[in-house]
Amino acid sequence: MSVGTLGFGILKETDVGTSQSTNFCQPETQNPPSAWYWAMNLDTAASYAEILGLITILGAAVYSWFQIREMKASRDSAAALSLSEHLQRPRFIAGIVELSEQPEDLDSMEKFKAHHGENWPDVLCVMTTWESLGALVHRGDLDFYLVYDLYSGLVTFCHEKCEAFITSEREKYGETRLEWFSWLSDRFTQFNATQVVPEPAHIEHAQWVPPKV
Structure with missing residues (x-):
């Protein structure tokens, strides 16, 4: 027969008829985290660090891509401005006028x-200006389409006028005489043969309107 008593403990009946006391006043002790627990936490932290590092690298790559685009656009604008300055030089214009009246022989x-x-x-x-432009286009320092839009007609026209003169100079001084001038004219001619040659700007872009800011 079991007897319950009040106090610091409670007697409870066991299978063998004995009583034992369970103390509710003593706090329950917890075992310290195992080595496996800490290892799992370290693995999780390492995984998060790898993900964060990957996100950082991707962010830097995207930022660099936008920076390169802006730099390229800025460089193209500067190149276009520099190229257009040729047509504002009186002596250069005088040279083109003289050359346009030159006989081809x-x-x-x-x-x-x-x-x-x-x-x-x-x-x-x-002629030497076209020579310089040809070398710069070939090196990739100037965009082919930019030079084409600005000077393709003048370059091919001037080369036709000067072809006999260039041939005679090469017979005396070698094939490298004005080589890039000829190269650029040939590239423009080939490009025109494979493309639909655009209409004059005032016709083709008659409906153009400035972009909204």
Whole structure:
């Protein structure tokens, strides 16, 4: 027969008829976290760190991409402005006018100087300008389409006018004479042959309106 008593403990009946006391006043002790628990926490922290690092790298890549786009747009704008400045130089314009009236059979420097007189340096300056543009386009320093839009007609026209003169110069001084001038003219000619040649700007873009700010 079991007897319950009041006090610090409570007697409860056991299977064998004995009584034992359970103390509710003594706090329950907890075992410290095991090594496995800490290892799992470290693995979780490492996983989060890897994810955070990946997000940081992707963010930096996206930011760099936008920066490169802005730099390229800025460089293209500066290049376009620099190219357009050629047409604002009086001597350059004078050279183009002189060259437009040049006969195509000028096949020596003597004939070239005799025809243009004191203006021959201006004409030669136009030719060397196209030479420089050809080299810069080939190197990728200038955008092909930008140069095409600004100067393709002038370059091919000037090359036709100067082809006999260029050939005679190469016979004397080698094939590298004005090589990039010819290269650029050939590229424009080939491009025109594979594309629908655009209409003059005042016709093709007659409906153009400025973009909204």
